[in-house]
Amino acid sequence: MTRPHVLVVGCGFGGFHAVRRLESRLSLDEADITVVTPRDHLLYTPLLPEVAGGLLDPRAVTVPLTGRLRSRLVLGNVDDLDLPGRRAWVTDPEGSRSVLAWDRLVLAAGSVSSPVTIPGxxxxxxxxxxxxxxxxxxxxxxxxxxxxxxxxxxxxxxxxxxxxxxxxxxxxxxxxxxxxxxxxxxxxxxxxxxxxxxxxxxxxxxxxxxxxxxxxxxxxxxxxxxxxxxxxxxxxxxxxxxxxxxxxxxxxxxxxxxxxxxxGVTPNPLVHRLGLPLERGRVRVDERLAVAGAPGVFALGDLAAVADLTRPGHDTAQTAQHAMRQGRTVADAVLESLGRGTARPYRHHDLxxxxxxxxxxxxxxxxxxxxxxxxxxxxxxxxxxxxxxxxxxxxxxxxxxxxxxxxxxxxxxxxxxxxxxxxxxxxx
Ligand SMILES: Cc1cc2nc3c(=O)[nH]c(=O)nc-3n(C[C@H](O)[C@H](O)[C@H](O)COP(=O)(O)OP(=O)(O)OC[C@H]3O[C@@H](n4cnc5c(N)ncnc54)[C@H](O)[C@@H]3O)c2cc1C
The missing domain is CATH 3.50.50.100 (FAD/NAD(P)-binding domain)
Known part of the structure; x- marks a missing residue:
C-alpha cells in the first residue's frame, strides 16, 4: 500500500505548527509530508519593526526550517490547484514549474498586502x-x-x-x-x-x-x-x-x-484557485478547519474564515496567535481523516x-x-x-x-x- 501524501502550502505561523504536530504524531512509514514554501524559515513578523528600527538583526526574526522539520521542503510557490485531480503546481524561485499530487491538502499561505487603487x-x-x-x-x-x-x-x-x-x-x-x-x-x-x-x-x-x-x-x-x-x-x-x-x-x-x-492585508490570492465562494476573500472552513465542498482540503490562518467559538457571530482575527493554534487543530483534523485520533473544534480565548x-x-x-x-x-x-x-x-x-x-x-x-x-x- 502506498503512503498517503500530505501537502502543506506555506510555512509561516500556521503551516509550521501544523507540520510540527503532524511529524510528532506520524512515523516516517505512515505518511509522506511535503511543505511548499518560498522561504527557508518561519518569519516572526511581530518583531519586524525592531528590525526596521535597527534593534534586531534581520536573521534574528527568522526561524530556520531545516533542523526543526524533517518533512520534505520544496522551495517555491504553489500557483495553481486542481481539486478533483488532487494536484498542485509549484513554481520555484528560478521560474521552473513542477506538479505535486496530494491526498490531503493544507492551505496555510497567509495573506498579502491589500491591493489598493491609490494612484502612484x-x-x-x-x-x-x-x-x-x-x-x-x-x-x-x-x-x-x-x-x-x-x-x-x-x-x-x-x-x-x-x-x-x-x-x-x-x-x-x-x-x-x-x-x-x-x-x-x-x-x-x-x-x-x-x-x-x-x-x-x-x-x-x-x-x-x-x-x-x-x-x-x-x-x-x-x-x-x-x-x-x-x-x-x-x-x-x-x-x-x-x-x-x-x-x-x-x-x-x-x-x-x-x-x-x-x-491592511487580504488573504493570499491562491484561494481563488479553489473555485469556491469566498467570504471577504477568505475561504470558509468548519470547526475542524476542513474546507466545505472540498474533501481532503483544510485551511487556516490569515486566508481562512474560522468561526470564533468564544465570540459567537465573529470569525477569528488574522493574528499569529490564532494561526499558530489553528496549525495544531488542522494537524489533528488531517490525522483524524487518516484514521488517527479525533480532532476537536478550534476554540481559543485571545491572550x-x-x-x-x-x-x-x-x-x-x-x-x-x-x-x-x-x-x-x-x-x-x-x-x-x-x-x-x-x-x-x-x-x-x-x-x-x-x-x-x-x-x-x-x-x-x-x-x-x-x-x-x-x-x-x-x-x-
Ligand atoms: C509587520 C507585521 C507585524 C505583525 N505583528 C503581529 C503581532 O504583533 N501579533 C500578531 O498576532 N500578529 C501580527 N501580525 C500578523 C501575523 O503575522 C499574521 O496574522 C500571521 O503571520 C498569519 O499566519 P499564517 O500562517 O496564516 O501566514 P504567514 O505566517 O504569513 O505564513 C504564510 C506563509 O506562506 C508562504 N506563502 C505565501 N504564498 C505562498 C504560495 N503561493 N505557496 C507556498 N507558500 C506561500 C509565505 O511565504 C509564508 O511563509 C503582523 C504582521 C505583519 C506583516
Missing amino acids: LTEHAVGFKTTAEAAFLRDHVLQQLELAMATDDPQVRAERTTFVVIGAGFAGTELVAFLHRLTQAFARHHRSDPPLRPRWVLVDATSRVLPELGRDLGGRALAVLRRRGVDVRLRTTVAEVAQAGVRTSDGRWIPSRTVVWCG GLAADLGGWQAVARPLGLPLTGPAARVAARGYHLAAIPGNRSRIAASWLTGAGRPPLLVHLDLNQRPHHSPLMGSAS
Missing part, C-alpha cells in the same frame, strides 16, 4: 511584510538623512527628511515608533547646518491608532507618539502618491520620498495583544489586563520570547546588549526596492 502607490511606496522590506527601510531612511545633509535645496531637504506611513494598525504604529527613534538618534549624532529635523507622518482613515487594543490603550499610544513629535493624522486618507510626496484627502501635500504602506513603542513605552492587554509603559513592554517582550519557536537566546542577548546603547547608524547600500514586495505585484 504601487510605483512609489513600499510594503512592510518581509525582512527584505524591513532591512530596506532602515537603510533607505538613513540614506535619505545622509543625502539631506548634503543638499542646500530646502525643498529637497524637506522631501528627504519627511517619512510617511499609511495605516495605524500594529505594523504601521510600531514601525513609526521604532523608525522615529532611529532618525532622532541620527539627528543627535550628526552635526548639520541647518540642524536635521526628521519628521514622521502617520496617516489613517479611522479615528484611532491601534483600534484592536481599545479606546484607552489606543489613546495612550497616540499620546506617546504625539509627545514624541510624530504627526498623526486621523480620519485622513491618501489620495495620491508621487515620487516626491503624498496628497491627502484634505488636499494637503506632504513632501516625502519615503512612503510605507501598512494599510491579548501588545504594541511596543520603543524606549520604555508600550501598550498591552494581556488576558484583558490593560498595561502601559515598562510593565507593558516587559509583557510584550516576554510573550515574544515564549512564542517564537527559536532564536530566543539570540534575541534576548540583542535586547540586553542593545539596552541604553546608541544604534549603529550606517546604511548597507540596500537602496534598491525589495523585488518581492507583495505590494509590488504578487497581490494580483
Whole structure:
C-alpha cells in the first residue's frame, strides 16, 4: 500500500505548527509530508519593526526550517490547484514549474498586502511584510538623512527628511515608533547646518491608532507618539502618491520620498484557485478547519474564515496567535481523516495583544489586563520570547546588549526596492 501524501502550502505561523504536530504524531512509514514554501524559515513578523528600527538583526526574526522539520521542503510557490485531480503546481524561485499530487491538502499561505487603487502607490511606496522590506527601510531612511545633509535645496531637504506611513494598525504604529527613534538618534549624532529635523507622518482613515487594543490603550499610544513629535493624522486618507510626496484627502501635500504602506492585508490570492465562494476573500472552513465542498482540503490562518467559538457571530482575527493554534487543530483534523485520533473544534480565548513603542513605552492587554509603559513592554517582550519557536537566546542577548546603547547608524547600500514586495505585484 502506498503512503498517503500530505501537502502543506506555506510555512509561516500556521503551516509550521501544523507540520510540527503532524511529524510528532506520524512515523516516517505512515505518511509522506511535503511543505511548499518560498522561504527557508518561519518569519516572526511581530518583531519586524525592531528590525526596521535597527534593534534586531534581520536573521534574528527568522526561524530556520531545516533542523526543526524533517518533512520534505520544496522551495517555491504553489500557483495553481486542481481539486478533483488532487494536484498542485509549484513554481520555484528560478521560474521552473513542477506538479505535486496530494491526498490531503493544507492551505496555510497567509495573506498579502491589500491591493489598493491609490494612484502612484504601487510605483512609489513600499510594503512592510518581509525582512527584505524591513532591512530596506532602515537603510533607505538613513540614506535619505545622509543625502539631506548634503543638499542646500530646502525643498529637497524637506522631501528627504519627511517619512510617511499609511495605516495605524500594529505594523504601521510600531514601525513609526521604532523608525522615529532611529532618525532622532541620527539627528543627535550628526552635526548639520541647518540642524536635521526628521519628521514622521502617520496617516489613517479611522479615528484611532491601534483600534484592536481599545479606546484607552489606543489613546495612550497616540499620546506617546504625539509627545514624541510624530504627526498623526486621523480620519485622513491618501489620495495620491508621487515620487516626491503624498496628497491627502484634505488636499494637503506632504513632501516625502519615503512612503510605507501598512494599510491592511487580504488573504493570499491562491484561494481563488479553489473555485469556491469566498467570504471577504477568505475561504470558509468548519470547526475542524476542513474546507466545505472540498474533501481532503483544510485551511487556516490569515486566508481562512474560522468561526470564533468564544465570540459567537465573529470569525477569528488574522493574528499569529490564532494561526499558530489553528496549525495544531488542522494537524489533528488531517490525522483524524487518516484514521488517527479525533480532532476537536478550534476554540481559543485571545491572550491579548501588545504594541511596543520603543524606549520604555508600550501598550498591552494581556488576558484583558490593560498595561502601559515598562510593565507593558516587559509583557510584550516576554510573550515574544515564549512564542517564537527559536532564536530566543539570540534575541534576548540583542535586547540586553542593545539596552541604553546608541544604534549603529550606517546604511548597507540596500537602496534598491525589495523585488518581492507583495505590494509590488504578487497581490494580483
Ligand atoms: C509587520 C507585521 C507585524 C505583525 N505583528 C503581529 C503581532 O504583533 N501579533 C500578531 O498576532 N500578529 C501580527 N501580525 C500578523 C501575523 O503575522 C499574521 O496574522 C500571521 O503571520 C498569519 O499566519 P499564517 O500562517 O496564516 O501566514 P504567514 O505566517 O504569513 O505564513 C504564510 C506563509 O506562506 C508562504 N506563502 C505565501 N504564498 C505562498 C504560495 N503561493 N505557496 C507556498 N507558500 C506561500 C509565505 O511565504 C509564508 O511563509 C503582523 C504582521 C505583519 C506583516
